[in-house]
Amino acid sequence: MHSEAVASRSAEPRDSRESRNGTPHLDSVSLAIIEQLQEDGRRPYAAIGKAVGLSEAAVRQRVQKLLDQGVMQIVAVTDPLTVGFRRQAMVGVNVEGDVENVADALTAMPEVEYVVMTAGSYDLLAEIVCEDDDHLLDVINKRIRALPGVRSTESFVYLKLKKQTYMWGTR
Amino acid sequence: MHSEAVASRSAEPRDSRESRNGTPHLDSVSLAIIEQLQEDGRRPYAAIGKAVGLSEAAVRQRVQKLLDQGVMQIVAVTDPLTVGFRRQAMVGVNVEGDVENVADALTAMPEVEYVVMTAGSYDLLAEIVCEDDDHLLDVINKRIRALPGVRSTESFVYLKLKKQTYMWGTR
DNA sequence: GTCGAGACTTGCGGATTTCGCAGTCTTGGT
DNA sequence: ACCAAGACTGCGAAATCCGCAAGTCTCGAC
Numbered sequence: 001m002h003s004e005a006v007a008s009r010s011a012e013p014r015d016s017r018e019s020r021n022g023t024p025h026l027d028s029v030s031l032a033i034i035e036q037l038q039e040d041g042r043r044p045y046a047a048i049g050k051a052v053g054l055s056e057a058a059v060r061q062r063v064q065k066l067l068d069q070g071v072m073q074i075v076a077v078t079d080p081l082t083v084g085f086r087r088q089a090m091v092g093v094n095v096e097g098d099v100e101n102v103a104d105a106l107t108a109m110p111e112v113e114y115v116v117m118t119a120g121s122y123d124l125l126a127e128i129v130c131e132d133d134d135h136l137l138d139v140i141n142k143r144i145r146a147l148p149g150v151r152s153t154e155s156f157v158y159l160k161l162k163k164q165t166y167m168w169g170t171r
Numbered sequence: 172m173h174s175e176a177v178a179s180r181s182a183e184p185r186d187s188r189e190s191r192n193g194t195p196h197l198d199s200v201s202l203a204i205i206e207q208l209q210e211d212g213r214r215p216y217a218a219i220g221k222a223v224g225l226s227e228a229a230v231r232q233r234v235q236k237l238l239d240q241g242v243m244q245i246v247a248v249t250d251p252l253t254v255g256f257r258r259q260a261m262v263g264v265n266v267e268g269d270v271e272n273v274a275d276a277l278t279a280m281p282e283v284e285y286v287v288m289t290a291g292s293y294d295l296l297a298e299i300v301c302e303d304d305d306h307l308l309d310v311i312n313k314r315i316r317a318l319p320g321v322r323s324t325e326s327f328v329y330l331k332l333k334k335q336t337y338m339w340g341t342r
Numbered sequence: 343g344t345c346g347a348g349a350c351t352t353g354c355g356g357a358t359t360t361c362g363c364a365g366t367c368t369t370g371g372t
Numbered sequence: 373a374c375c376a377a378g379a380c381t382g383c384g385a386a387a388t389c390c391g392c393a394a395g396t397c398t399c400g401a402c
Contacts, residue, residue, distance in 0.1 A: 031254060037247035041212040044359055058380050060360075072249045075337045076208035082242060083202060085339075090261075090289065090296055092327075107334040115334040118261065120327035125261055129339050156263075156291035163278040163286040166246045168256075168300050215388060226351055231390075 026071065029054065033062055034072055038167045041074040079161045080113075080129045087136040088129050088158040091144060092122035094151040099123050102149045111139050122154070197242065200225060204233055205243055209337050212245040250332045251300045258307040259300050259329040262315060263293030265322040270294050273320045282310050293325070 026034075032052040036043055045063070046056040054062075066072045080088055095102045099117060106115045106126050114127035126144070130136040140155055197205075203223040207214055216234070217227040225233070237243045251259055266273045270288060277286045277297045285298035297315075301307040311326055 026254060034247055034249060034254060039246075041245035041247050046359070055381050056359085057361090057382080061379075071253060072247045073337070074212035074245070074247050075210075076205055076212055076243045076245050077248070077337050078205060078243045080339065083197060083205060090287075103333045110339070112334065113336050113339055116261075116332050117330040118327040119330055121325065122327060125327060154292065156289040156293060156296060159288040159290055161287050162274045163283065165284050166244075166248050168251065168281070168284055217388075227389090228352085228391095229350055232349085 030062055030066065033059060034066070035167075037063070037072070037074060077164065077166065079164065081158070081161060084131070085129050086132045088127070089136060089140070090156045090158070091126045091128060091140060092154045092156075093124040093126060093144070094121075094153070095123045095149050096151045097149045099149075102147055105147050106144070109139070109143065111135075201233055201237065204230060205237070208234070208243070208245060209339075212247075248335070248337065250335065252329070252332060255302070256300050257303045259298070260307060260311070261327045261329070262297045262299060262311060263325045263327075264295040264297060264315070265292075265324070266294040266320050267322045268320045270320075273318055276318050277315070280310070280314065282306075 029052055033048055036048045036051055045059040048054075048063075049056045049059045052059070063072075067074070093102065093106075103115055103117055103124055106112050106124065109128075111128045111130055112126050113129050114125075116125050117123065118125055128136070128139055130139060136157070140153065144150060145153055200223055204219055204225075207219045207222055216230045219225075219234075220227045220230045223230070234243075238245070264273065264277075274286055274288055274295055277283050277295065280299075282299045282301055283297050284300050285296075287296050288294065289296055299307070299310055301310060307328075311324065315321060316324055
């Protein structure tokens with residue numbers, strides 16, 4: 001059996017090396033597993049196994065490892081505006097000195113949900129989720145602007161979330 | 172039994188009205204369920220029930236309804252940069268005319284993962300995920316800039332993802 | 343006041359899934 | 373050549389999921 005599914009199995013080197021940046025190498029089978037779980041995070045291991053050409057137990061081990069390694073997380077996602085948060089915003093930050101330090105400080109804030117270092121007219125982008133206007137104002141003006149190294153910020157208050165997907169595949 | 176857990180049960184009105192914007196109303200129990208699944212999308216219904224003070228069957232019904240309504244989705248999330256995508260960027264868009272039209276056009280593009288209407292110096296923010304520089308260039312210059320109503324765009328290429336959370340709770 | 347709808351509980355059995363573990367196979371190092 | 377580690381399979385046992393039925397409770401409509 002296993003007639004179809006992933007043709008590359010024996011061709012691909014069974015390696016589990018780490019690539020340069022510390023992120024583990026992902027072979028085509030793990031990518032296929034991730035794709036399955038991007039469609040439905042609760043899909044049973046047996047069904048995934050059938051789809052990617054692996055036994056149920058093997059899928060279970062792989063998934064567990066991916067979770068442990070932090071490569072993937074299986075979670076419920078919502079639109080924050082529908083679950084009680086009134087204000088959400090993206091903040092562009094310009095930094096003088098070490099960008100990484102500021103990024104770490106932002107990461108440590110519970111209201112900050114998303115932090116990314118970028119090339120462009122901001123050094124950092126941070127998405128923040130707040131309960132109301134006062135809270136938002138406090139976070140931006142009192143906490144973020146007060147961080148050492150922050151030169152300036154610009155805010156974009158969210159009006160409406162139009163799209164939010166996690167099924168972009170893996171390639 | 173049910174000694175502890177959510178004290179508010181009887182106090183809260185059992186309503187399932189819709190709020191103004193068409194999104195269903197979420198009571199504290201549903202919010203508590205969502206919180207549980209934000210921590211672990213595969214947590215068993217019985218465990219969730221114990222945590223929020225509901226039976227296994229009731230949790231099952233609620234979760235199913237939340238999924239059907241599109242309030243919540245349970246999925247695997249990853250850092251795109253670790254699963255084969257080389258380039259990712261946030262694009263700020265300025266629009267003349269109907270913003271919603273442009274937002275819908277962006278939403279229809281598979282490379283666009285996230286679209287939000289904002290108040291600030293951009294009308295829209297869109298996050299795009301691409302395989303390489305050529306792909307990125309193509310999406311931004313050929314596709315997005317070509318949309319009717321798009322006045323200008325500004326791009327922020329991602330260098331490093333520092334934080335990505337979905338456990339912000341619910342309030 | 344009565345009725346009906348909706349939400350929840352309890353209980354249940356069967357199908358399915360999860361989980362742990364022993365055993366096999368392959369690979370890379372020495 | 374041998375050994376150790378990692379990955380996969382197969383297989384019971386335990387846990388979970390799922391649908392269903394019957395009964396309770398509350399709220400709003402009539």
